[in-house]
Amino acid sequence: MTEASNYTASEILAILASRQLKDGQVVFAGVGTPLLAATLAQQLRCPGLTILFEGGVVGAFVEAGKLPPSTNDQRCTKRANMVLGSADVLLLLQRGYVDIGFMGGAQIDQFGNLNSSFIGDPAAPKTRLPGTGGGNDISSLTNMIVAMKHEKRRFVEKVDFITSPGFIRGGNSRRESGLPAGGMFRVITELAIFGFDETTRRMRVLALNPGVSREEVQDNTGFKLEFDANLHVTEPPTTRELQILRQLDPERLFTA
Amino acid sequence: MLEAQLEPYSRLRENLAARDRSLREKVMSLEEAAGLVQDGMKVGIGGSTMSRTPMALIWEIIRQRRQNLSCSRCIVSTDGDLLFGSGVSDHIITSWFAQGILWGLSKVMRHHVETQGKRYEEWSHMGVGMRLRAGGMGVPFLPMRAMLGSDVMRQRPEAKPIDCPFTGERLLLVPALNPDVALIHVQRCDAYGNAQIDGLQFMDIDLALAANKVILTTERIVSNDQIRRHPDQTKIAFLCVDAVVEVPYGAAPHECFGIYEPMLKHMDAYVKQVNADPVKGMQEYLEKYFYGPKNWNEYLELIGLEELLEASQRGRSIYND
Numbered sequence: 001m002t003e004a005s006n007y008t009a010s011e012i013l014a015i016l017a018s019r020q021l022k023d024g025q026v027v028f029a030g031v032g033t034p035l036l037a038a039t040l041a042q043q044l045r046c047p048g049l050t051i052l053f054e055g056g057v058v059g060a061f062v063e064a065g066k067l068p069p070s071t072n073d074q075r076c077t078k079r080a081n082m083v084l085g086s087a088d089v090l091l092l093l094q095r096g097y098v099d100i101g102f103m104g105g106a107q108i109d110q111f112g113n114l115n116s117s118f119i120g121d122p123a124a125p126k127t128r129l130p131g132t133g134g135g136n137d138i139s140s141l142t143n144m145i146v147a148m149k150h151e152k153r154r155f156v157e158k159v160d161f162i163t164s165p166g167f168i169r170g171g172n173s174r175r176e177s178g179l180p181a182g183g184m185f186r187v188i189t190e191l192a193i194f195g196f197d198e199t200t201r202r203m204r205v206l207a208l209n210p211g212v213s214r215e216e217v218q219d220n221t222g223f224k225l226e227f228d229a230n231l232h233v234t235e236p237p238t239t240r241e242l243q244i245l246r247q248l249d250p251e252r253l254f255t256a
Numbered sequence: 257m258l259e260a261q262l263e264p265y266s267r268l269r270e271n272l273a274a275r276d277r278s279l280r281e282k283v284m285s286l287e288e289a290a291g292l293v294q295d296g297m298k299v300g301i302g303g304s305t306m307s308r309t310p311m312a313l314i315w316e317i318i319r320q321r322r323q324n325l326s327c328s329r330c331i332v333s334t335d336g337d338l339l340f341g342s343g344v345s346d347h348i349i350t351s352w353f354a355q356g357i358l359w360g361l362s363k364v365m366r367h368h369v370e371t372q373g374k375r376y377e378e379w380s381h382m383g384v385g386m387r388l389r390a391g392g393m394g395v396p397f398l399p400m401r402a403m404l405g406s407d408v409m410r411q412r413p414e415a416k417p418i419d420c421p422f423t424g425e426r427l428l429l430v431p432a433l434n435p436d437v438a439l440i441h442v443q444r445c446d447a448y449g450n451a452q453i454d455g456l457q458f459m460d461i462d463l464a465l466a467a468n469k470v471i472l473t474t475e476r477i478v479s480n481d482q483i484r485r486h487p488d489q490t491k492i493a494f495l496c497v498d499a500v501v502e503v504p505y506g507a508a509p510h511e512c513f514g515i516y517e518p519m520l521k522h523m524d525a526y527v528k529q530v531n532a533d534p535v536k537g538m539q540e541y542l543e544k545y546f547y548g549p550k551n552w553n554e555y556l557e558l559i560g561l562e563e564l565l566e567a568s569q570r571g572r573s574i575y576n577d
Contacts, residue, residue: 074517
């Protein structure tokens with residue numbers, strides 16, 4: 001494989017996220033980077049990957065250059081296997097048909113909880129954010145991969161509001177809250193790949209992106225990070241990965 | 257917080273018993289249909305985000321200057337902005353509220369929620385769905401396994417976590433949602449209200465069953481013979497429907513599957529204007545596009561032929577190959 005030399009932060013995000021997927025998986029994808037990453041995986045390595053959208057799409061087929069503007073538009077349905085009501089496609093998560101939920105994130109904490117509802121005190125919010133959409137359902141009911149920008153204000157010790165639950169307060173608190181299945185599996189940023197400790201459920205660095213130091217990751221994170229004993233450096237994007245990605249989003253709607 | 261939001265089963269049954277459910281013509285004008293929506297009602301809105309939004313009805317309700325509507329929709333786009341910004345609604349139940357992923361946060365929603373005391377009542381997407389399904393089933397609640405452990409649940413005392421009487425597991429009960437009136441836009445229906453929906457149906461079937469009154473707008477009215485040739489395509493039956501209005505491009509500037517995609521130039525300009533100034537920008541938008549035009553066709557003229565045609569070309573292209 002040829003290594004690519006020039007790529008944007010959004011591009012490496014989509015490429016590393018796509019590598020987390022396995023052929024045969026059923027993936028519930030949000031629009032933007034998650035959808036790009038899932039489609040990239042489908043085209044490169046995982047022809048048997050099934051993509052679901054919360055608008056009600058089972059087995060989507062995304063055309064290069066025609067990315068849907070949301071998961072509820074007609075473009076999501078083209079050449080899909082089936083369309084369902086949106087409550088019914090979400091119920092597939094509850095029944096257990098979905099292997100991976102794949103979303104972006106606005107704010108995340110050390111236990112992988114996501115906030116997309118409020119900045120500041122929810123009773124008198126500084127900023128009212130758009131809210132959960134299907135995010136809460138997906139993260140409550142399956143294993144999650146989150147792809148997001150790495151900034152200190154986005155990686156906080158405790159989110160202002162748990163919109164989409166990760167491991168809540170760590171340990172067994174997710175299970176004890178009534179969420180026996182799923183949980184945060186991976187967080188992908190332009191700096192590193194993160195997993196979660198089996199016992200404490202705290203976020204830990206599994207791999208650094210090419211050219212990124214431990215200090216750089218820690219300096220951009222609002223809580224103390226642990227580093228995995230087998231910490232390694234991720235393989236850089238290949239020219240092939242980059243080429244397919246750019247074909248998918250030629251107008252750079254999601255990879256600028 | 258816990259309002260008298262559950263309609264007693266006896267009243268739901270009485271309301272339904274009083275409705276004329278016969279196979280009869282219900283075609284009326286947009287003005288008449290919007291008149292069925294009265295101040296203070298709970299209004300269920302069909303479609304999702306930018307898809308099959310019953311925009312013409314929302315447009316006419318805003319022109320008729322209704323007040324205190326409590327609106328619900330699975331996911332809200334610019335329709336939510338317009339309902340808050342025009343003053344017809346001060347309460348919106350939904351799972352996601354912005355103009356669209358392409359545009360980031362809605363400054364209109366932020367203005368009205370952060371400084372004007374209007375309520376954006378947030379449920380998970382499935383939570384909205386289970387509430388409408390319970391409403392459509394005639395039961396007071398349904399159990400679900402999402403929302404538990406989150407602050408979304410903690411903000412909703414109307415939802416009750418319980419220990420399952422069969423397994424002892426933790427479950428969340430969400431209350432039925434039975435809107436006073438549902439507004440639903442479809443590709444085609446007959447004069448009786450037999451509605452066929454192409455593409456994504458979202459939560460419209462549950463919504464139609466749950467509501468105490470249903471108003472359909474439709475791209476075209478077809479004959480009952482045509483409906484009977486493909487009864488498997490009928491998604492909403494005439495016996496749920498109280499009014500039918502033929503409104504071509506009735507979801508503009510949003511999309512209607514197979515007919516037109518979103519009118520993105522108009523949407524871009526709208527978002528730029530209202531996010532720059534959520535009060536004045538919105539007022540000017542409403543004056544020009546909502547209060548100004550004599551009728552719906554004039555509104556479409558303002559959006560412009562070129563944009564309508566371009567959106568139609570993209571919309572119809574789904575059937576090209």
